[in-house]
Amino acid sequence: MTARLPWSLECSSCGATRSPAGLPGVCDCGRPLLVRYRAAPAPEARALLGGRPWTMWRYREWLPLADGEAPVTLGEGGTPLVTVPHVADRHGFRDLWVKEEGVNPTGSFKARGLAAAVTRAASAGARAFVVPTAGNAGVALAAYAARAGVRARVYAPASTPATILSQIRSFGADLALVDGHIGDCGKAARGFAAETGAVDVSTLREPYRIEGKKTLGLELAEQFGWTLPDAIVYPTGGGTGLIGMWKAFAELAQAGWIQGKPPRMYSVQAAGCAPVVHAFDAGADACTPWPAPWTIAAGLRVPSPLGDRLMLSALRESGGGAVAVSDAQLAAAARDLQVLEGIDASPEGGAALAAAVELKARGVLQGPERVVIFNTGAGWLYRA
């Protein structure tokens, strides 16, 4: 079956190409691989979407699937894109939207990436998975591994919210708590993978989570009638969502499905862990590891992201930027989304709103612009 896979893998750093046959990983040079499809779907293929269910797999021509192959799925994607009139009025936005990813199976946008990664690795014969996590990726891996009938080991910081840890356990994963941050969990996960042959599905250590996250961008384009917003404000940890959406916009433009300028992309981080903001402001191509990272937005506690170069180039190419918000600001904004709009925002979703407000105050975002913020996870996962 592998010989018929309609894509190849290309290194994001040295440009080497590699066949997608076998278990997924990184390039021999250690940097992330990206999927390159042999053919782009023609604009006429839009007509196929009409009869398909609202899950991310409605875009199967854009995704790493062999002809007729069934994905490992729990119905992820197809999430609401809603206006937030009370919050918009309060801050002077006239066209502000929230992409509500908290309603995905497993409660976060991580479902998209892990559904794609588990699909590919299971089809290549994976006998076990391992992932380091700030929390939500661990819940998603646990559920999709269960669905695929493959064992999963998850390494999470001991400081991860208790409800998230309990969700990981409830899907039957083997959870190991680490006294440290996700970087420390990554080291443990790589050791486990080397020892046991488990497939490491860490952010950008395999190429398919990005493809799943790409559907955030495809879905946004379709929900806006094949147009794109002026700006996207996105809470960034490892960066898969940002990199995935930027890849989606490039592929859509190349295929002729959208015209005009892509959105300006703004990365949001917490003031207690802001390596991307720091590198962006310094004009650097890569991040310097953030010492002693801390924030209540667990998903943003990523001190040294492997996808730093890809993120920084997407932010710059798009004409966007990067902004840090305090834990007090992000908690207050999450509460506003809950109380004023009925959206159960996670702290990361709150960070996106807080950053949009900050960018508006700085004159970087304009009132009439179409702006989309992402609530990447459900608030209940953070409550005891």
Ligand SMILES: Cc1ncc(COP(=O)(O)O)c(C=O)c1O
């Ligand atoms: C709720 C939430 N938002 C945002 C992020 C950051 O994700 P990304 O890897 O796309 O930067 C995470 C990562 O754990 C998360 O759980």
